[in-house]
Amino acid sequence: MTTDEHDLLPATRRALLHRIAVAQAEGRAPSLVAAVVRDGRTVWHGARTSRDGDVPDENVQYRIGSITKTFTAVLVLRLRDEGLLDLQDPLEKHLPGTGAGRATIADLLAHTGGLAAESPAPWWERTPGTLRPELADVLGKEPLRHPVGRRHHYSNPGYSLLGAVVERLRGAPWEDVLRREVLEPLGLTRTTTQPEAPHAKGWAVHPWADALLPEPSEDLGLMAAAGQLWSTTGDLARFAVFLAAGDDRVLCAESVREMRAPAAPAEAADVGDGVTYGLGVQIQHRDGRLFVGHSGSLPGFLANLTIGIDDDVAAVVLANCTSGPLTAAVGADLVRIVIEAEPRIPEPWRPLPEVDPALLELAGPWYWGTSAFALRLLPDAGVALEPLRGQGRRSRFLAAGDGTWTGIEGYYAGETLQAVRRADGTVSHLDLGSFVFTRRPYDEGAPVPGGVDPRGWQGAGSA
Structure with missing residues (x-):
């Protein structure tokens, strides 16, 4: 039965x-x-x-x-x-x-x-x-x-x-x-x-x-x-x-x-x-x-x-x-x-039906200052941005149809997420409601607000 x-x-x-x-x-x-x-x-x-x-x-x-x-x-x-x-x-x-x-x-x-x-x-x-x-x-x-x-x-x-x-x-x-x-x-x-x-x-x-x-x-x-x-x-x-x-x-x-x-x-x-x-x-x-x-x-x-x-x-x-x-x-x-x-039985995992290379390029770790986040791809061209450790601001975003995404929950609800590209087409950073997310913490190659100290990261002896 x-x-x-x-x-x-x-x-x-x-x-x-x-x-x-x-x-x-x-x-x-x-x-x-x-x-x-x-x-x-x-x-x-x-x-x-x-x-x-x-x-x-x-x-x-x-x-x-x-x-x-x-x-x-x-x-x-x-x-x-x-x-x-x-x-x-x-x-x-x-x-x-x-x-x-x-x-x-x-x-x-x-x-x-x-x-x-x-x-x-x-x-x-x-x-x-x-x-x-x-x-x-x-x-x-x-x-x-x-x-x-x-x-x-x-x-x-x-x-x-x-x-x-x-x-x-x-x-x-x-x-x-x-x-x-x-x-x-x-x-x-x-x-x-x-x-x-x-x-x-x-x-x-x-x-x-x-x-x-x-x-x-x-x-x-x-x-x-x-x-x-x-x-x-x-x-x-x-x-x-x-x-x-x-x-x-x-x-x-x-x-x-x-x-x-x-x-x-x-x-x-x-x-x-x-x-x-x-x-x-x-x-x-x-x-x-x-x-x-x-x-x-x-x-x-x-x-x-x-x-x-x-x-x-x-x-x-x-x-x-x-x-x-x-x-x-x-x-x-x-x-x-x-x-x-009777805890809910999750839906079976299935791979995406197709992958957009430009979107896949954005997946993975990003940094807001020194805070580490991960961008994951979701079905229907959506994305999720989540902190990698501890508590923090997280949200899901739906594709807006113009190459940007709109937050649907949490602190970023209604805010626009977009990938900012350089003249050669490579990704410079993510912009989320004026917050700049970079591939490395305070990436000197990205327009970090306030700039990045030209001396770079230092040890205790040079601080």
């Missing part, structure tokens, strides 16, 4: 089931469902329920709350990629008269626009959106709580404004644009703005008794772009694959990477050290690993999507209770269980 290398081992599956069983029991959730994705496919689904005999499967809808924000951010990045807006545009350019117009589109995506965390009373999550028919009702008389661009302050009204920008530039309701541009291309047929059977009911669990109270399910109106969606573990698993790799029908891999890059530090008092925020996604380091995704909650529901990018493992956790299981911790644990129990 052979086993597909993508399948999880029985011991791993039991560990995953045990983790969600503990979360459901200790968190006192009427039901809890979860899924794990590895290498672009769903490899496990689990469910626990204490209410009835109908165990929810991957097609049962739960409300996902603020994971909706990630979907809205995708719509905004699509507008940017089409040239309809710039992330540095002030809101006023596209949505005048809000009172928050100095905040940029990027500020709103990263929650650095200075806006209030919530809309004015009554509590928007538990009351109908008809109570807030205009953006002025969402923002209130004083929309700002902090100077624009100065600090991360999570804002639900900020994403309401982004939804309005989408509607203004597309000339269609936010939910219609979302369905047409994201849900349908990705095959997310069970992600909707209103619940569609089968779906879970939302419950509040009494803090001191095993008793339940139904929670209302309201249409959020203008706040929809901040938290309206219902979805399933099946659909969110597919969405996780998209957030890890991109999909040219929706958003290219480069733009998805941009969403996952830190754009603002989160408030440590709220979410703990190690957490930052990108463009519509939360970013956290746990146990030396990088996780991205988003959590969500609305009365009656908790949700989390966690992706371990480097290991290509993701987890979805949904529960139908107002409070209880710590879904973000559960999601991170599910990812960790798979990573540790």
Whole structure:
């Protein structure tokens, strides 16, 4: 009997089931469902329920709350990629008269626009959106709580404004644009703005008794772009694959990477050290690993999507209770269980299909001053620059098509690497954002900034 290398081992599956069983029991959730994705496919689904005999499967809808924000951010990045807006545009350019117009589109995506965390009373999550028919009702008389661009302050009204920008530039309701541009291309047929059977009911669990109270399910109106969606573990698993790799029908891999890059530090008092925020996604380091995704909650529901990018493992956790299981911790644990129990099998090494002699000439050791680095060739004409000893700045670079490369990570992200050649065509040095890398430490034959002492390297007696 052979086993597909993508399948999880029985011991791993039991560990995953045990983790969600503990979360459901200790968190006192009427039901809890979860899924794990590895290498672009769903490899496990689990469910626990204490209410009835109908165990929810991957097609049962739960409300996902603020994971909706990630979907809205995708719509905004699509507008940017089409040239309809710039992330540095002030809101006023596209949505005048809000009172928050100095905040940029990027500020709103990263929650650095200075806006209030919530809309004015009554509590928007538990009351109908008809109570807030205009953006002025969402923002209130004083929309700002902090100077624009100065600090991360999570804002639900900020994403309401982004939804309005989408509607203004597309000339269609936010939910219609979302369905047409994201849900349908990705095959997310069970992600909707209103619940569609089968779906879970939302419950509040009494803090001191095993008793339940139904929670209302309201249409959020203008706040929809901040938290309206219902979805399933099946659909969110597919969405996780998209957030890890991109999909040219929706958003290219480069733009998805941009969403996952830190754009603002989160408030440590709220979410703990190690957490930052990108463009519509939360970013956290746990146990030396990088996780991205988003959590969500609305009365009656908790949700989390966690992706371990480097290991290509993701987890979805949904529960139908107002409070209880710590879904973000559960999601991170599910990812960790798979990573540790079944380390990723690397792809077989294969030689390059063809070698460019001019590119091969650049491979090998280079020196920035006296610091030794190595330049390695990557597939698709990319290169990696790494320190040869200890810690140091390292990055991968993608070919820009003009003989240069652009950094995609770390200190050199966005910086240009180029080989500078002499008149006879030989390589003089590498230039990386004004840093000069030479074949020998302080090579006197290269234009080292500040020059090289003509006496050259000296012993202690001549110093």
